[in-house]
Amino acid sequence: MGEDVAARTFTREDRQLYRDKVHRCLDVLARMLAEARFDFDEPLTGMEVELNLVDIDGRPSLRNTEVLERIDDPLFVQELGRFNLEINVPPKSLTGDGVDRYEHEVREALNAAEDNARGIGAHMVMIGILPTLFDEHMTPESLSTNPRYALLDEQLLLARGEDLHIDIRGGPETLAAFSDSIIPEAACTSVQFHLQVSPDEFAQTWNAAQCLAAVQVGIGANSPYFLGRHLWNETRIALFTQATDTRPAELKAQGVRPRVWFGERWITSVFDLFEENASYFPALLPIIDDEDPMAVLEAGGTPALHELRLHNGTVWRWNRPVYDIHDGVPHLRVENRVLPAGPTVVDMLANGALYFGALRMLAAQDRPVWSQMAFATAEENFTNAAMLGIDATVFWPGSGEVPVSELALRKLLPLAHEGLKDWGVDDAIRERLLGIIEGRCTTGRNGATWQVEAVRRLEGTGLHRDEALRIMTKEYVERMHSNEPVHTWSPI
Secondary structure, three states, X not given: OOOOOOOOXXXXXXXXXXXXXXXXXXXXXXHHHHOOOOOOOOOOEEEEEEEEEEOOOOOEOOOHHHHHHHHOOOOEEEOOEOOEEEXXXXXXXXXXXXXXXXXXXXXXXXXXXHHHHHOOOOEEEOOOOOOOOOHHHOOHHHEOOOHHHHHHHHHHHHHHOOOEEEEEOOOOOOEEEEEOOOHHHHOOOEEEEEEEEOHHHHHHHHHHHHHHHHHHHHHHOOEOEEOOEEOOOEHHHHHHHHHOOOOOHHHHHOOOOOOEEOOOOOOOOHHHHHHHHHHHOOOOOOOOOOOOHHHHHHOOOOOOOHHHHHHHOOOEEOEEEEEEEEOOXXXXXXXXXXXXXXXXXXXXXXXXXXXXXXXXHHXXXXXXXXXXXXXXXXXXXXXXXXXXXXXXXXXXXXXXXEEHHHHHHHHHHHHHHHHHHHHOEOHHHHHHHHHHHHHHHHHOOOHHHHHHHHHHHHHHOOOOHHHHHHHHHHHHHHHHOOOOOHHHOOOO
16 A cells, blocks of 8 residues: 555446456466565565654644655655654665664654654654544544545445444443544554565464564553543554454454454465455455566566555555565565554564564474464454553463463563574674563563553543643653663653
8 A cells, every 4th residue: 555546436347357457466476486486585674664743742743744845755655644654664684783774774764854843843753553642633634645545545435335433442441433534544553574585484474473463562562542542552453453444334243354354364375365365355446557467477577466466455464465576576575564663763673673583483493383373362362462462461382371471581582582693683782672572571561551650640640631641642752762662761
């Protein structure tokens, strides 16, 4: 969904032709996989960070177009809401000081952007859900000006046939609301990690990522508030699922799959995921390209597989397969989408260190963890961790039911150390970043717990919830810019 598309209408014929083209692209992909046409000699990693904009009082600033003009940096792009931006960090190898270079590049870009945005009274904030978003911000007028967002909004609601229903339960408070646009999706801001993977190793890498998702979201939770309510520790998981749900209640009752999806089975090939997407999900944006992918392939070229990629971009798996082309050579990536943005750049890179390091070792095990765990258990772990955050208990083979922080300390951090050594990450960088994860686990403090504790303290002084959220957000922004990891933040 990162590409620009113009406003348009679609006919029934468009949808039929698009479905046929997606399946032709699938046939071409199958042949490319069989003929080993993919680049994986030097696997690279990538990173995208979605941001919120606030004004000087900590309230949403709906000025992303003006901010982008002032920033004038191609790394920054518009996102769904007028209070959103995204920074796309160029791909890098983790070897040596690669992770350090990520940190310096992201911090320098954010600092420069912050300096420019400040000139019009806007400020950057990396957080899973901006706590000062309220009902008045959840309107179609808050959608960004890029026509692709209006088109996506129109087509998703057309597919659903009725307003979106946001119904989040299971936390300290509940939320039930309806929305006549997909703008609640814009409240969900994340960091996405990309890992280039060979076709032969894709299935075990994706399966391992699915196993890790619960631990990632529990330890990294940073989204406890939405529309003034204290919901899940990582409310973004439930909100994103519901804000893009094309299923009315009747289709949910029939077991139709949601477009934001954990999945339903372990896979044996990357092809399984693309095939499921084509089989289960109707087109949202049936835009047809002129390319004949089979003709391009038979001529010795690399087909863009435009329709397959566009369709894949409208199925929001928490671990998503990506087909892409660089310098004329195709490659495959796992896009890890489970983590919220923030609280700091170093916190996000610590999350990345745990993910990349543990993933490398889990994917290479002779008796992999997913062979000892039902897929439904991995999904239950994920949902439980999103609800309870760092206090969650999950199931892990060989350990049974175990607190997520204990699982990280005893099993996953040692694996991550070993995995990062295999990556060739410098020892000092590895120790520093994984030490941050250890600090979170031993203190029990992540972004979500810090936010909740701060709001409780402020409410304890007699402040109304809305004002407590605003003051907490201002404090959060100040600490975010310090780049001190969140487990070291003192209470308000």
